[in-house]
Amino acid sequence: MSSFTLSMTLAFTLLAVAASYWQRLALERDILIGTVRAAVQLLAVGYILYFVFHAPSLIFTFLMVAVMVGVATQNASRRGKGLPGVQWRVLAALTLTEVVTIGLMLLFRMIQPTPQYVISLSGMIVGNAMVVAGLLLNRLQGEVDARRDELRVLLSLGATPRQAIQDQLRAAVRACMIPAVDSLKTVGLVQLPGMMTGQILAGASPIVAVRYQILIMFSLTSAAALCSIILGLLTYRLYFNQAYQLAR
Amino acid sequence: MSLQATTQRAWSPLFQLRGVSRRRPDASGEPVAILDHIHLDLAGGLITTLVGPSGAGKSSLLHLLNRLDEPDEGSILYQGRDLRQWDVVELRRSVGLVLQAPVMLPGTVEQNVGAGPRLRGQALARERAVELLRLVGLAPALLERKAADLSGGEQQRVSLARTLANEPRVLLLDEVTASLDPGSARDVEELIVGLTSRLSLTAVWITHNLAQAERCGDHLVLMAHGRVAEEAVTAGFFAGPATEEGRRFLESGKEVHP
Numbered sequence: 049m050s051s052f053t054l055s056m057t058l059a060f061t062l063l064a065v066a067a068s069y070w071q072r073l074a075l076e077r078d079i080l081i082g083t084v085r086a087a088v089q090l091l092a093v094g095y096i097l098y099f100v101f102h103a104p105s106l107i108f109t110f111l112m113v114a115v116m117v118g119v120a121t122q123n124a125s126r127r128g129k130g131l132p133g134v135q136w137r138v139l140a141a142l143t144l145t146e147v148v149t150i151g152l153m154l155l156f157r158m159i160q161p162t163p164q165y166v167i168s169l170s171g172m173i174v175g176n177a178m179v180v181a182g183l184l185l186n187r188l189q190g191e192v193d194a195r196r197d198e199l200r201v202l203l204s205l206g207a208t209p210r211q212a213i214q215d216q217l218r219a220a221v222r223a224c225m226i227p228a229v230d231s232l233k234t235v236g237l238v239q240l241p242g243m244m245t246g247q248i249l250a251g252a253s254p255i256v257a258v259r260y261q262i263l264i265m266f267s268l269t270s271a272a273a274l275c276s277i278i279l280g281l282l283t284y285r286l287y288f289n290q291a292y293q294l295a296r
Numbered sequence: 297m298s299l300q301a302t303t304q305r306a307w308s309p310l311f312q313l314r315g316v317s318r319r320r321p322d323a324s325g326e327p328v329a330i331l332d333h334i335h336l337d338l339a340g341g342l343i344t345t346l347v348g349p350s351g352a353g354k355s356s357l358l359h360l361l362n363r364l365d366e367p368d369e370g371s372i373l374y375q376g377r378d379l380r381q382w383d384v385v386e387l388r389r390s391v392g393l394v395l396q397a398p399v400m401l402p403g404t405v406e407q408n409v410g411a412g413p414r415l416r417g418q419a420l421a422r423e424r425a426v427e428l429l430r431l432v433g434l435a436p437a438l439l440e441r442k443a444a445d446l447s448g449g450e451q452q453r454v455s456l457a458r459t460l461a462n463e464p465r466v467l468l469l470d471e472v473t474a475s476l477d478p479g480s481a482r483d484v485e486e487l488i489v490g491l492t493s494r495l496s497l498t499a500v501w502i503t504h505n506l507a508q509a510e511r512c513g514d515h516l517v518l519m520a521h522g523r524v525a526e527e528a529v530t531a532g533f534f535a536g537p538a539t540e541e542g543r544r545f546l547e548s549g550k551e552v553h554p
Binding site (some may be wrong): 198199200201202203204205206207208211214215290291 | 358362363365366371382384385386388389391392395397399401402412415416458459462
């Protein structure tokens, strides 16, 4: 894509700004700021990736993944505002999810241990896990708020925090898994996922693109399950104090 | 005059509250005392009713007795031992709580009644579940029914059976008949009095219904503004309260529940 063609993509942004102005959505400023940020971030990442892909040491790959996990932690933790120590728990959940998922891919030689593969797939896994982590924190808080009396009854019957919150935890993890499971069912029929589309546009054979997409879909489903379960187990105790009382 | 001295039967305190205070933030975030230096002995083996206007701190006090909440100051002894020295799970099994609005857990009546034993890894035997339902005046056929589909009165009885399945020594009752129609309220009331007597339970019972307090309670504690305004043998209180606050409350209560 030439620079001129790339600049023409701004037509889409102008369309969104015009729609916002027409419908008085008051989003023009946000759209313009978002556009500038997205362009600068992606161009910067493009240059950084170019450097990392050609760097002789894997340390840059590691640093790049660490930055991804750090930013994702910061972002997802906002959903658990007020929960003490939630950041460390999100960091642990995202790190474990990334290590297990990419680790399995490397172990079974599904991907090659090169920056191109590790960084691209880590981006998808960490990004997806970040959304799942935010969703889990949000949903668990909602479940606790909505079913507070139920929790109190169970505690008063002699339940431990884990026993008391079990149903709410399960409901929150299920809610996090639903988008991944739905995607599994409809992929190829309703949507052609980003990676596959990108590969096809870049000239790869659809058969090859599909193979990688299968890897992505399965690994994202497992990442969603891992991240939501790990974060749920690390977080539920924050809703109780040492005396098994509701803390919030 | 102390309550012990005015009681015809000798009793030993099961709960002893010593200088218990509890504060909560008000709308502006400032801490406000909802319980203010409470000194109180609650008798074992008897029914003590907690009465008083809304906001007097009755429910807050009840929730301290099985450690669903914690005092900011003071201590509470249960069977002579500080509540904080008890294993909290063991304490809550021994001191059961029944809430004003019955909260049914997801599932059937049988799953609700068996919740307590299940939490400690035991299945409640079918015969025992039937026995508990009969004890609270419900037909065993209800065991298979979804608990959420029952009437308010039936749910309150299931709540009671669920608490009794833990074989508690104490029942904490938070306005358990308030959300029921008069007929069901009277049935549940008689049920509780019968059960406490038959199973030798201690009950601490919050009620807004003075006639109910007079019918059911052995002792009465009047609370106002987070303090104990008066404690008395029930018959003595209704014969003539010892305090001005008691007299005023009795007068206002008689207008509501003549």
